[in-house]
Amino acid sequence: MWQRTRSYDSEDNERGACEWCEYALVITLATVLLLGVSGLTVFWILYYREGFGWADDIPEKQFNLHPALMVAGFVTFSGFSVLLYRICRCLRRIYVKLLHAIFHALAMPCIVIGFLAVLDFHNKKGINNFYSLHSWIGLTAMGLFGLQYAVGFFSFLLLLICSKGTAGFRASLVPVHAAFGVLTFVLGVAACLTGLTEKALFTIGNETYASMSEESIVMNAIGVSIVGVAIVVLYTVRGTGGHRTRTVAAQHPS
Amino acid sequence: MWQRTRSYDSEDNERGACEWCEYALVITLATVLLLGVSGLTVFWILYYREGFGWADDIPEKQFNLHPALMVAGFVTFSGFSVLLYRICRCLRRIYVKLLHAIFHALAMPCIVIGFLAVLDFHNKKGINNFYSLHSWIGLTAMGLFGLQYAVGFFSFLLLLICSKGTAGFRASLVPVHAAFGVLTFVLGVAACLTGLTEKALFTIGNETYASMSEESIVMNAIGVSIVGVAIVVLYTVRGTGGHRTRTVAAQHPS
Numbered sequence: 001m002w003q004r005t006r007s008y009d010s011e012d013n014e015r016g017a018c019e020w021c022e023y024a025l026v027i028t029l030a031t032v033l034l035l036g037v038s039g040l041t042v043f044w045i046l047y048y049r050e051g052f053g054w055a056d057d058i059p060e061k062q063f064n065l066h067p068a069l070m071v072a073g074f075v076t077f078s079g080f081s082v083l084l085y086r087i088c089r090c091l092r093r094i095y096v097k098l099l100h101a102i103f104h105a106l107a108m109p110c111i112v113i114g115f116l117a118v119l120d121f122h123n124k125k126g127i128n129n130f131y132s133l134h135s136w137i138g139l140t141a142m143g144l145f146g147l148q149y150a151v152g153f154f155s156f157l158l159l160l161i162c163s164k165g166t167a168g169f170r171a172s173l174v175p176v177h178a179a180f181g182v183l184t185f186v187l188g189v190a191a192c193l194t195g196l197t198e199k200a201l202f203t204i205g206n207e208t209y210a211s212m213s214e215e216s217i218v219m220n221a222i223g224v225s226i227v228g229v230a231i232v233v234l235y236t237v238r239g240t241g242g243h244r245t246r247t248v249a250a251q252h253p254s
Numbered sequence: 255m256w257q258r259t260r261s262y263d264s265e266d267n268e269r270g271a272c273e274w275c276e277y278a279l280v281i282t283l284a285t286v287l288l289l290g291v292s293g294l295t296v297f298w299i300l301y302y303r304e305g306f307g308w309a310d311d312i313p314e315k316q317f318n319l320h321p322a323l324m325v326a327g328f329v330t331f332s333g334f335s336v337l338l339y340r341i342c343r344c345l346r347r348i349y350v351k352l353l354h355a356i357f358h359a360l361a362m363p364c365i366v367i368g369f370l371a372v373l374d375f376h377n378k379k380g381i382n383n384f385y386s387l388h389s390w391i392g393l394t395a396m397g398l399f400g401l402q403y404a405v406g407f408f409s410f411l412l413l414l415i416c417s418k419g420t421a422g423f424r425a426s427l428v429p430v431h432a433a434f435g436v437l438t439f440v441l442g443v444a445a446c447l448t449g450l451t452e453k454a455l456f457t458i459g460n461e462t463y464a465s466m467s468e469e470s471i472v473m474n475a476i477g478v479s480i481v482g483v484a485i486v487v488l489y490t491v492r493g494t495g496g497h498r499t500r501t502v503a504a505q506h507p508s
Contacts, residue, residue: 128464133451133477179492183485186440190447190481197387197448201455210382223387227444231437238433238492 023087030083030232037225038076041068044222048215049203054117063121067192067199069114074141074188075226077107079233082185086236097156104149111142134194141187148180182237189230196223277341284337284486291479292330295322298476302469303457308371317375321446321453323368328395328442329480331361333487336439340490351410358403365396388448395441402434436491443484450477 053061081103088096159166307315335357342350413420
């Protein structure tokens with residue numbers, strides 16, 4: 001929205017003020033939701049699920065790393081990374097790209113350790129792996145995340161060594177990277193929602209969950225916050241991958 | 255994509271051919287997925303869940319209407335409706351709008367009866383209503399669906415009685431209606447995925463689900479198809495609600 005404004009509507013002051021209001025509102029809302037969703041997940045685990053652990057007597061404490069780290073990786077860090085890329089209008093493009101890469105680099109260990117935590121928990125408890133819809137969606141999201149990071153790092157940072165020679169290639173890759181980025185984020189969100197539903201039924205149990213216990217409401221609130229984050233992020237990136245982005249990218253491929 | 259082509263790239267024949275290939279591919283893929291997902295859901299219920307019923311000895315048969323009708327309403331009919339609106343380039347605009355309204359009108363009874371089926375089932379079995387994340391997401395999606403239908407019908411069809419006088423208002427409403435339409439669709443998809451996860455754990459049970467029974471794989475396949483539909487629909491509507499849509503709408507508000 002605000003990027004577009006620069007090209008098309010900058011002569012319209014009143015509209016410009018509205019856009020700045022919207023800009024400030026979205027940044028504030030996004031920050032509150034992105035930090036809030038991870039904060040709420042950590043609170044839920046510390047207050048209702050005995051906190052975190054690894055290789056001690058309670059494997060459930062090790063499992064607890066899974067939701068906390070996956071929400072941090074796929075929602076909080078990835079969300080900030082996507083938002084930063086779309087809303088930083090004052091910084092030089094290379095710094096924005098570096099920030100985008102750094103936030104995704106912070107998401108990476110969260111996702112890897114979050115994945116190992118549940119894998120090791122399942123193996124310790126003799127539970128099968130990769131049987132649920134949640135795991136299928138999550139595995140696809142993880143695969144795409146890795147692929148996107150590798151392709152993005154190589155194409156948009158390493159290839160800057162030969163900036164002019166690769167400009168066309170990099171510009172043509174922008175809408176593909178953006179589209180698959182949105183897909184990865186949406187799949188991450190879907191994995192979180194199905195995972196929360198599974199965890200509620202496994203751990204709280206059908207009957208207590210249905211009685212709307214305190215913990216049920218906290219878990220549902222985590223889900224609702226994740227949906228809120230998804231709405232704000234999708235709102236910010238709407239239009240990505242279309243003709244306009246390709247045109248802008250072709251003009252400023254670095 | 256193809257709508258945009260008319261305005262910007264029509265002089266480029268090679269690109270035009272590519273766009274038509276993409277157009278044909280997306281239509282085929284979308285039709286297969288949209289029909290496939292409802293077909294697979296009905297197959298699952300007929301083959302593994304004893305089919306449908308209402309007010310007979312087995313309330314579970316009444317519950318079975320819930321997933322089948324919700325998938326038909328929120329995914330198949332709504333998906334076709336959104337796609338038709340975006341890809342019909344040969345028809346007059348008013349016919350496209352009528353088709354969009356008719357497909358949503360077909361989705362409406364599915365969603366209403368699907369909702370009543372589960373409400374009545376819960377009451378018969380003494381299960382609480384509206385406690386789960388799935389129900390919260392589903393209720394929001396239903397509310398938005400009703401609101402969108404009412405606002406859309408009033409603004410884009412009824413107000414055509416006074417076509418010239420309402421052109422500005424209708425044009426300004428287009429991006430809002432489009433953005434909330436995408437949101438409703440995404441929430442519908444999220445409700446389907448969390449609902450499938452709940453149903454798998456409730457009915458197949460943790461252990462059989464974890465053993466990757468035939469039915470688990472069929473249910474996961476329904477979930478994967480729903481994700482596939484969401485990807486195709488979101489891909490088709492990318493760019494909706496942005497500056498371009500507003501400009502086009504201002505030029506052709508009817």
